[in-house]
Amino acid sequence: MNFKRMWAMFTARNHEFFRDRAAFGWNFIFPFLIIVGFGLIFGGKEHQQFKIGVWSATVQIDFAGSTVPLSFQQGKYLQFITFASQAEGEEKLQHLKIDLLLDIHSPQHRYWINDSSPQGYVAEQIFLASLQDKNARLADKQVIKGVQIRYIDWLFPGILGMNMMFSALWGVGYVVVQYRKNGTLKRLKATPLTPMEYLSAQMLSRIFLIMFTIIVVWIGSNLIFHFQVHGSYGALALIFFLGGLSLCSMGLVLAARGTSEEFTSGILNFISWPMMFLSEVWFSLEGSPAWIQAIAKIFPLTHMLTGARKIMNDGATLADVQGECLILVAITLICLTIAARIFSWNE
Amino acid sequence: MNQIVEVINLRKVFGENTAVRDASFTVTEGICFGLLGPNGAGKTTTMEIVEDIIAATSGEILYQGQPRGASFREEIGIQFQHTSLLNFLSVEETLISFHKLYQQPEDLEYLIQLCDLHPILKQRNNQLSGGQLQRLMLALALINRPRLVFLDEPSTGLDPQSRRNLWDIVRTIKAEGKTIIMTTHSMEEAEYLCDEVAIMDMGSIIAWDTPARLIQTHCQGSSILLPESAFKMSLDALPFSWKRRDKTIVLKTAQVQEGLTKLLSLDIDLTEMTVHSPNLEDVFLYLTGKKLRD
Secondary structure (H helix, E strand, C coil): CCHHHHHHHHHHHHHHHHHCHHHHHHHHHHHHHHHHHHHHHHCCCCCCCEEEEEECCCCCCCCCCCCCCHHHHCCCCEEEEEECCHHHHHHHHHCCCCCEEECCCCCCCCEECCCCCHHHHHHHHHHHHHHHHHCCCCCCCCCCCCCCCCHHHHHHHHHHHHHHHHHHHHHHHHHHHHHHHHCHHHHHHCCCCCHHHHHHHHHHHHHHHHHHHHHHHHHHHHHHHCCCCCCCHHHHHHHHHHHHHHHHHHHHHHCCCCCCHHHHHHHHHHHHHHHHHHCCCCCCCCCCCHHHHHHHCCCHHHHHHHHHHHHHHHCCCCHHHHHHHHHHHHHHHHHHHHHHHHCCCCC | CCEEEEEEEEEEEECCEEEEEEEEEEEECCCEEEEECCCCCCHHHHHHHHCCCCCCCEEEEEECCEECCCCHHHHEEEECCCCCCCCCCEHHHHHHHHHCCCCCCCCHHHHHHHCCCHHHCCCEHHHCCHHHHHHHHHHHHCCCCCCEEEEECCCCCCCHHHHHHHHHHHHHHHHCCCEEEEEECCHHHHHHHCCEEEEEECCEEEEEECHHHHHHHHCCCEEEEEEHHHCCCCHHHCCCEEEEECCEEEEEECCHHHHHHHHHHCCCCCCCCEEECCCHHHHHHHHHCCCCCC
16 A cells, blocks of 8 residues: 555545535535525424414414313424314325314314324323313323433434435545546556555545535534534544445445446435435434334444434443444445455446 | 567457457567557557556567566556546646656656646646647656556647647657557558557558568559549550549559659650659558558
8 A cells, every 4th residue: 555646646636626616515505505404494493393283264373262271272392283274174184284183162172183193192192181281180290301302403413424425425436437437547547556545545535525524514504503412522523434434435336347327326326315214314213113224224324323313412422332433444444345356447 | 679568469359349369569679669550450459458458358468578567557658549637637736646656757847848738737637628638648658757658549639730749759758768659540650750560450460560661562663643634645555554543543663763754755744743652551551452541
């Protein structure tokens, strides 16, 4: 391994990336837009968990003369949505747009739920509990203490991870195939550069860009959302670094051969979309079948996000996430070795 | 003189297509060796096998009498016919990048002077003209002080001025003692630059010698060309072997002066006469029955 040659390729690739204004800009704008978009949707606050539909003659809901208990009307995690008619409310309930539909003037406290909605079941229990309260039955209040995690704090590592995944797979895999197709790699083959040196340089260049992007996006987003990090920033950076390396090395395996951008694009989509959905970027796989959770473990993104969320949301230390770190290092070494063994400069 | 490259029974098959058929030749150190032939003759494939860019189906390549070893890439320079560089790097940055890939690189300032790169040093690779890109590619091929330089169709797509400049550079590096192996389909280029020429057609080497000896061996004599209207007599009575090409009569003669004397004695109008001396194109035409650019 000649580090001088590797450094030459590393700096050349960095220059190339930073001067390609479109690609450079998009790497920052894409994650930032997603984070801001989700921030706007959820207001940077706790997610309004339950949507309660009522029908009313006015847009503003009027509880005057209603039979809905006051405690339910003032429920902290309830959002009331008005509809012009009962039929419209039922249609929304059927399509799971709301969790519960209430007739607020019914002396029998008439309500509707969708029996396929777990959210609806919980909303129903809250409503029934409020009725018991109205009947002056004293409730025995039970409080479970825990760290309150905002949805945006849970989601943010996922969005960063998703952006890293696309940047690593496409920025390495697709680009290397392009270089092979247009003859850039052929020119390098005529030099003493080895596949391992070239691939390592590509991987390090991309991880440098990914880490730079993460820092910029983090700082920018933090100004708006004030993320809560319960663990150390150093540990968080390390898990992102190791995760980025493993994702880049995976991209190198996909790009080790072939000159068809269309085929490579198909393969990258085939890998990246399941990885995005199964690595808990957007939602937890808790409760999903065991075989799905087993498949998810194949992906480096799963381990990176598990580690990152443990550090960020639960205050885990490096020792607590050493398992995830080791898996990411192992994936990197295995993929890089395979890529260097099967790498072709030209077809 | 030492043989720097020996190619022995080289064969390359792509599927059902045999691109190179048992090609054998040797290259003497310090000369400019040309592989001449039309497009699709197998020149580039042969060259890329010798460069160790693609693998041969069978055959052997020796470099300085030995199979090519780990140091081969440190000692050769290649200018490919079709290749690319990183678009957003400047010429200067590209030179520096490649400079760092070798153990004993050439002095950059010398290369910049030699290939006239000063005016374009800050330009990005994707902003270069064809001629400027060729000059940069040539500089990259020379960046490691190579003993052996491969040039694949180096003047393709260049205007006459750029081509002439390129030829001057090639002659300069040859004068420094470097061995050059080049492919071309330009007989003018081959005659101007090459000490030895191997003519390829359909994957085979059909002739190999110095340009002068190839011409002497295969195309003796010259041609005198005259419009048909210049003849007031029956063409069958001419003391020459001749043939008609459109409205032009082509007369073959061993000695131009002797031929002209005969024509004057027959009182033929020589106002529109042209004389054609044989060249490598004629050699190729003689050997294959077709023109180089077919």
